[in-house]
Amino acid sequence: MTKFKIIFKQVFFKNIKSPAYIIMIIMPIILLGVVLGIGKLMDQSTEPAKIAVLSQQPAEQAALQQMRGQDYVIDTQIKTQPQAAQALKQEKIDGYLIIQQGNSQYFERKDSRDFDPSGIQNQLNEMNIVTLARQANVPADQIQKLTTPMTIKAVTVQFEAGQQKIDQSNQKQVGEGISLAITVLMFVFIVNYAGIIAQEIATEKGSRIMEIILSSVSATTQFFAKIAAVLALVLTQIVFYILIGVVGYHYLKQQLPLSAILKQVGPNLWTPPVWYAISFLIVGVLLYTVIAAMLGSVVSRMDQVQQAISPLLILSTISYMCGFILTTRSDIGFLKGLSYVPLFSQIMLPVRFASGDLSATAAALGLGLAIITLMGLTYLALIIYRMNILVYSDKGVMRSFMRSFAMLKAEKQK
Amino acid sequence: MLTLTHLEKSFGAMKAVDDVSFTVQPGEILGLIGQNGAGKTTTFRMILNFLTPDSGTILWQGHAFTSRDYDQLGYLPEERGLYPKMTVEQQILYFAQLRGRTAAEIKPQIDEWLARFAVKGQRTDKIKDLSKGNQQKVQLIATLIHKPALIILDEPFSGLDPVNAGLLEDGILWLKSQGSAIIFSSHDMTNVAKISDRIVMLRNGQVVLSGSVDEVRAQFGRTKLFLESPLTQSELEQIEGVSRVTRHGHQFELTLADEAVGKEIFERATQAGYIPEFSQQAPSLDEIFRLKVGEQHD
Numbered sequence: 001m002t003k004f005k006i007i008f009k010q011v012f013f014k015n016i017k018s019p020a021y022i023i024m025i026i027m028p029i030i031l032l033g034v035v036l037g038i039g040k041l042m043d044q045s046t047e048p049a050k051i052a053v054l055s056q057q058p059a060e061q062a063a064l065q066q067m068r069g070q071d072y073v074i075d076t077q078i079k080t081q082p083q084a085a086q087a088l089k090q091e092k093i094d095g096y097l098i099i100q101q102g103n104s105q106y107f108e109r110k111d112s113r114d115f116d117p118s119g120i121q122n123q124l125n126e127m128n129i130v131t132l133a134r135q136a137n138v139p140a141d142q143i144q145k146l147t148t149p150m151t152i153k154a155v156t157v158q159f160e161a162g163q164q165k166i167d168q169s170n171q172k173q174v175g176e177g178i179s180l181a182i183t184v185l186m187f188v189f190i191v192n193y194a195g196i197i198a199q200e201i202a203t204e205k206g207s208r209i210m211e212i213i214l215s216s217v218s219a220t221t222q223f224f225a226k227i228a229a230v231l232a233l234v235l236t237q238i239v240f241y242i243l244i245g246v247v248g249y250h251y252l253k254q255q256l257p258l259s260a261i262l263k264q265v266g267p268n269l270w271t272p273p274v275w276y277a278i279s280f281l282i283v284g285v286l287l288y289t290v291i292a293a294m295l296g297s298v299v300s301r302m303d304q305v306q307q308a309i310s311p312l313l314i315l316s317t318i319s320y321m322c323g324f325i326l327t328t329r330s331d332i333g334f335l336k337g338l339s340y341v342p343l344f345s346q347i348m349l350p351v352r353f354a355s356g357d358l359s360a361t362a363a364a365l366g367l368g369l370a371i372i373t374l375m376g377l378t379y380l381a382l383i384i385y386r387m388n389i390l391v392y393s394d395k396g397v398m399r400s401f402m403r404s405f406a407m408l409k410a411e412k413q414k
Numbered sequence: 415m416l417t418l419t420h421l422e423k424s425f426g427a428m429k430a431v432d433d434v435s436f437t438v439q440p441g442e443i444l445g446l447i448g449q450n451g452a453g454k455t456t457t458f459r460m461i462l463n464f465l466t467p468d469s470g471t472i473l474w475q476g477h478a479f480t481s482r483d484y485d486q487l488g489y490l491p492e493e494r495g496l497y498p499k500m501t502v503e504q505q506i507l508y509f510a511q512l513r514g515r516t517a518a519e520i521k522p523q524i525d526e527w528l529a530r531f532a533v534k535g536q537r538t539d540k541i542k543d544l545s546k547g548n549q550q551k552v553q554l555i556a557t558l559i560h561k562p563a564l565i566i567l568d569e570p571f572s573g574l575d576p577v578n579a580g581l582l583e584d585g586i587l588w589l590k591s592q593g594s595a596i597i598f599s600s601h602d603m604t605n606v607a608k609i610s611d612r613i614v615m616l617r618n619g620q621v622v623l624s625g626s627v628d629e630v631r632a633q634f635g636r637t638k639l640f641l642e643s644p645l646t647q648s649e650l651e652q653i654e655g656v657s658r659v660t661r662h663g664h665q666f667e668l669t670l671a672d673e674a675v676g677k678e679i680f681e682r683a684t685q686a687g688y689i690p691e692f693s694q695q696a697p698s699l700d701e702i703f704r705l706k707v708g709e710q711h712d
Contacts, residue, residue, distance in 0.1 A: 003512060003514075006508070006511045007512075010508060014499075207495035207497075208493040208494065208495035209496065210495075211489070211495075212489060212491060212495070212509060212556075213512060214464060215462045215484065215489040216484050216509075217484075390459070
């Protein structure tokens with residue numbers, strides 16, 4: 001086994017078995033579970049109301065009992081008012097409707113399931129129109145036209161190179177939902193993984209294990225093994241969520257009322273905005289991880305870690321907030337410009353892309369910029385890491401960092 | 415064989431190591447002594463390639479160290495460090511694997527090494543659950559278990575009680591018998607005198623003493639004299655060439671400017687016949703150390 005692999009395995013397995021990592025992975029699922037659980041409870045409370053429909057004319061009653069609606073079910077066994085009153089009393093039904101020309105009434109208990117009879121009213125009106133139209137010998141196709149409801153369909157458009165284009169998915173809301181999820185996930189990922197790597201390095205440095213490790217392996221191998229292990233942890237988390245997502249999707253798509261949401265979201269889950277979001281997530285987390293590794297190598301003691309990475313966390317918080325603003329306000333020029341800047345782009349560009357404010361070309365450009373920056377920063381971080389990893393100073397993080405730059409050319413280390 | 419030739423290293427205006435040369439043969443123990451800041455750790459760090467010398471060469475078996483050569487090395491840093499959450503076995507295996515050994519090679523040896531250093535704890539115990547002394551022993555085992563050809567121990571005796579220091583001495587001597595070349599630094603001259611084949615003393619980055627313990631002591635002549643005789647303190651102080659007389663009960667400890675004075679003292683002390691003690695010695699390593707450090711302050 002190469003030394004790269006040995007260090008990679010050690011860092012990967014140590015973290016993957018740590019309670020902090022397991023909690024970090026499971027927490028969003030628990031939260032989602034809670035949200036869905038509440039949804040399901042609400043769903044139960046909105047189960048269709050059971051009602052009886054009564055009319056003094058048996059023919060009309062038979063026709064009425066054929067009515068179907070999403071929010072009600074008709075008990076066809078109940079045909080008289082006393083039966084209905086009895087069933088209502090025994091809580092077998094939630095209410096009953098007595099249809100009388102001009103003066104229909106709906107009876108319900110105080111604790112009955114909420115039922116809005118106005119929906120049924122439209123159906124009754126429609127039936128009434130059909131009956132009257134038939135009596136007036138209106139042709140069937142005319143009746144059909146007469147009863148076709150008006151619908152309004154929302155169409156989302158986007159402008160690319162001055163041309164108006166209809167957004168194929170037509171799912172602005174879904175885009176916004178995805179954007180919001182990206183912002184939150186990205187922030188959580190960055191804060192956690194930057195923390196993991198900085199802690200990892202500072203612990204080894206502070207406890208002087210670093211000296212033993214570096215007497216057997218080069219700082220470069222060790223640095224890249226650690227970064228690779230963090231990348232593997234990120235990918236593990238993403239793959240885990242995708243698996244949970246696939247399993248969850250198949251299970252939840254049969255559940256009311258989620259099926260309706262999933263029908264909208266489902267096709268959008270494997271589209272360019274999501275690919276870009278995942279690419280940006282990986283590149284973004286790596287960018288922050290590399291900087292955190294550099295900062296972690298500068299500290300002398302464990303307790304300086306938080307101080308060292310706090311500027312990084314502030315930066316990620318700002319990019320998070322900007323991303324958050326972009327989910328609702330995509331017209332701010334300054335934020336549009338900022339969204340291309342690496343260390344901000346990983347949150348802001350996917351949000352803009354998902355909400356249809358950005359072309360795929362522009363998103364690719366931003367991703368390319370972030371990757372180039374990642375390569376440059378990795379090189380710089382490696383130099384700083386090699387210079388500082390065995391240097392202890394009690395002069396504080398900032399001074400150590402400045403000294404590193406001063407020594408950059410003067411000192412040549414392994 | 416490890417060969418250091420004219421090694422130099424400066425940090426800014428401060429010369430940490432100044433023209434240091436020495437060799438360590440297989441099966442030889444070299445004690446590197448000197449005050450704090452004398453350049454011992456910097457020398458170690460250059461051997462370990464943590465620092466690049468400004469000039470001079472470091473050769474192992476006649477060539478510069480390669481990454482493979484570092485697998486033959488065992489290093490115990492001055493400040494110890496282990497992973498608290500690892501078990502004893504995991505910790506030892508991890509460090510051994512970083513030295514290119516396989517778990518299969520090392521695992522069967524762990525119990526033997528735990529017994530050799532009388533570690534109180536199982537291989538399945540977490541490091542954090544061990545006492546500080548036992549953690550230190552595990553660290554030593556992790557440094558030595560892969561039977562390195564070159565062993566560098568930075569202050570290995572610090573923090574060890576006499577019993578554990580004895581166990582460590584035995585361990586070092588055993589590895590010497592296996593052919594390892596060993597360098598260690600220490601402030602405790604008793605340990606150095608006891609196990610070193612040769613010593614090198616650094617002061618301000620320069621070698622001020624070098625050779626076997628006996629050779630080094632011989633350089634100072636037999637200028638220490640322990641005497642129990644009818645002569646009084648004032649009589650002793652009046653003898654020319656006696657620079658200091660200290661009384662310990664019936665015994666006097668004399669420091670001589672010249673070892674030849676010993677003969678005259680012997681004759682005067684034995685004028686009346688039998689005396690219980692006359693022991694003329696070279697100064698101890700400890701005294702030489704103080705002497706050399708003192709020169710700096712004069």
